[in-house]
Amino acid sequence: MAELNSLEELGASVTGTEPEQQEAPVHVRKVDEQGRSYATGKRKNAIARVWVKPGTGKITVNGRDFVTYFARPVLQMVVQQPVVAAARQGQFDVVCTVVGGGLSGQAGAVRHGISKALTYFEPGLRPVLKKGGFLTRDSRVVERKKYGKAKARRSFQFSKR
Template identity: 80%
Template sequence: MAELNSLEELGEAAGTAPAETQEAPVHVQKLDEHGRAYATGKRKDAVARVWIKPGTGRITVGGKDFTEYFARPVLQMILQQPLVAANRKGQYDIVATVTGGGLSGQAGAVRHGISKALTYYEPELRGVLKKGGFLTRDSRVVERKKYGKAKARRSFQFSKR
């Protein structure tokens, strides 16, 4: 058995190249035939389908303007977070359809979809959006009700008599 003096020799002995020559995976642009990037976003029970293309910054959710669909300013702010973080506000037209859940979950689903679609259109934005936590699917969902319980964990009221 030969004696090894460095990690490079270990790589050569195993028949593999040193770590410096192996490159990180390169993300490529994913567009449909209309030049749009498509992504699916999810949050709680809501599922959003999102299409992004270059434009004037118009955001449409379910055929309505997003300020009309999401009336609360907090939900509008949640929707725009990935665009603000990537410094792309007003550069893309966004069309989204949302099903399931409530307004808060739907806003989170659209935000997740916008973030994923932005990375498909501009792969170099992935680092910024990942650092902001916009690409992670929030997996928290409502716990199911168990038998013998009033709700998921709450017991029925105890009666001594």
């Protein structure tokens, strides 16, 4: 058995490669026949299917303009965050269908989907979007109600007498 002096040598012995040969993964461009990139975004119980293609910057959600679908300005800002962070305003058309959850969760799902689709269309944007935290799926969901409790954690009111 060979003597191992560092963690890199241990990793090399397990994978069968030299430690200097391992390099960062290469992200390839994923585009369909119509020149679109597809991604799925999720947030709470909402799921968004997002297609990104070169265009004029129009964002459509469930067949309607995103300004009419997400009436609150905060939600409109959330949907536009990845495009603004990548400095690609007015360059991509976004078409998405979103189901489940409420408006806030749906806006978060659309944001997540747009971010992933942008990285598939243009892999060079990945570091910018990753640094902004747009590629991370927010895994927080509503906690289930437990038996013997009024809500998920709240107990019934205690009565001494």
